[in-house]
Amino acid sequence: MANNSAELEVEIVAADHFVWSGQATMVKARTSDGEIGILPGHTPVLAVLAAGELAIQPVSGDRITVNVDGGFFSVDSNRVVIVADNATVGDEATATR
Amino acid sequence: MGAQIRVYRQKIASTSSLRKIFKAMELIAASRIGKARSRVAASMPYANAITRAVSAVASQSEIDHPLTTEPEQIRRAAVLVLTSDRGLAGSYSASVLKQAQSLTELLHGEGKEVRHYLVGRKAQAYFDFRNIQYQQVWTGGTDSPEFSTAREIGEELLSDFNTPFEDGGVDEIHIVYTRFKSMVVQEPAVIRLLPLEVVEEEATAETDLLPLYEYEPEPEQVLNALLPRYIESRIFAALLQAAASELAARQRAMKSASDNATDLIEKYTRLRNNARQAEITQELTEIVGGADALAAS
Numbered sequence: 001m002a003n004n005s006a007e008l009e010v011e012i013v014a015a016d017h018f019v020w021s022g023q024a025t026m027v028k029a030r031t032s033d034g035e036i037g038i039l040p041g042h043t044p045v046l047a048v049l050a051a052g053e054l055a056i057q058p059v060s061g062d063r064i065t066v067n068v069d070g071g072f073f074s075v076d077s078n079r080v081v082i083v084a085d086n087a088t089v090g091d092e093a094t095a096t097r
Numbered sequence: 098m099g100a101q102i103r104v105y106r107q108k109i110a111s112t113s114s115l116r117k118i119f120k121a122m123e124l125i126a127a128s129r130i131g132k133a134r135s136r137v138a139a140s141m142p143y144a145n146a147i148t149r150a151v152s153a154v155a156s157q158s159e160i161d162h163p164l165t166t167e168p169e170q171i172r173r174a175a176v177l178v179l180t181s182d183r184g185l186a187g188s189y190s191a192s193v194l195k196q197a198q199s200l201t202e203l204l205h206g207e208g209k210e211v212r213h214y215l216v217g218r219k220a221q222a223y224f225d226f227r228n229i230q231y232q233q234v235w236t237g238g239t240d241s242p243e244f245s246t247a248r249e250i251g252e253e254l255l256s257d258f259n260t261p262f263e264d265g266g267v268d269e270i271h272i273v274y275t276r277f278k279s280m281v282v283q284e285p286a287v288i289r290l291l292p293l294e295v296v297e298e299e300a301t302a303e304t305d306l307l308p309l310y311e312y313e314p315e316p317e318q319v320l321n322a323l324l325p326r327y328i329e330s331r332i333f334a335a336l337l338q339a340a341a342s343e344l345a346a347r348q349r350a351m352k353s354a355s356d357n358a359t360d361l362i363e364k365y366t367r368l369r370n371n372a373r374q375a376e377i378t379q380e381l382t383e384i385v386g387g388a389d390a391l392a393a394s
Binding site: 011044070076083 | 136139140142143146147149150153154244309310311312313314318319322323326329330333
């Protein structure tokens with residue numbers, strides 16, 4: 001399923017608006033069981049997000065943190081879709097890639 | 098004679114003040130519709146992401162969950178009807194209610210009980226007037242719906258869906274709303290929210306295939322988290338589409354109302370001029386007639 005390109009395609013959406021999308025090398029999220037780190041080539045996962053902070057390491061630029069209060073995320077073929085009830089990008093300056 | 102002119106004058110004055118109202122309402126609807134449409138567009142990524150996840154889950158039917166299994170027997174259906182709070186939107190609410198009515202008849206024909214959930218004062222008025230029972234009604238803000246309203250409706254519907262039939266629960270949930278196709282075309286539509294309708298689609302590319310997910314923490318918990326969000330997002334999407342449709346319908350209705358008012362004003366102006374001319378002619382005839390009578394005597 002996973003092709004071996006070394007980038008993740010990340011998309012974060014909230015209930016009523018689009019939050020962020022871009023290429024990343026790593027995504028770290030908090031599930032109800034604990035933290036999960038996603039690198040390119042990860043197996044498909046559908047997981048419940050716990051309230052807290054997400055960290056995304058974009059291909060270029062600084063690490064982005066996003067505050068979410070619940071939701072879920074899916075990973076398949078290097079595509080990470082984070083669906084949050086509410087999401088705010090920690091550093092607004094990096095929100096526009 | 099002067100009475101007739103006065104009547105026309107009054108009609109012209111009242112029609113022009115009506116036209117001002119129509120014009121204002123048209124402009125208000127026109128200015129809001131852009132925002133309503135962009136909200137529809139903004140909600141799309143979320144709805145798409147959820148729908149994709151839900152379809153992936155639904156295709157893996159080995160997990161026993163209300164989301165993935167169809168009840169053997171459907172005895173009671175919930176119908177959520179989305180109308181507007183205010184009128185002056187042409188046939189907008191009427192066509193939704195008509196659609197709801199025919200859906201109700203169809204469900205009755207299948208031997209199902211129907212329970213209505215209403216959104217908008219127009220639906221409430223319609224049901225109250227006909228003495229039709231409804232479960233619950235939400236009013237206010239149909240032209241700019243909030244996500245919290247969708248959540249409230251979703252919670253209510255889901256709790257009824259999770260209640261067994263014997264305790265007054267429902268086995269099926271339908272939404273009747275107006276789909277916004279374009280500025281000129283909005284049509285009433287029915288979607289079945291639950292149980293999920295499995296859409297058979299041909300996968301065109303490798304990436305279109307739904308992945309076999311691993312679940313974190315457990316499938317059960319993931320599905321439990323997914324189900325309410327799916328319902329809320331579908332309801333919210335329907336609310337937003339309905340709001341955009343309402344505004345478009347209102348704009349169109351007000352446009353034709355003000356056009357009609359313009360036509361009427363023109364017509365009455367002609368009639369008034371006619372009456373005035375007739376009066377002048379009559380006065381002249383009377384003067385001439387009087388003068389002739391005096392000269393003859």
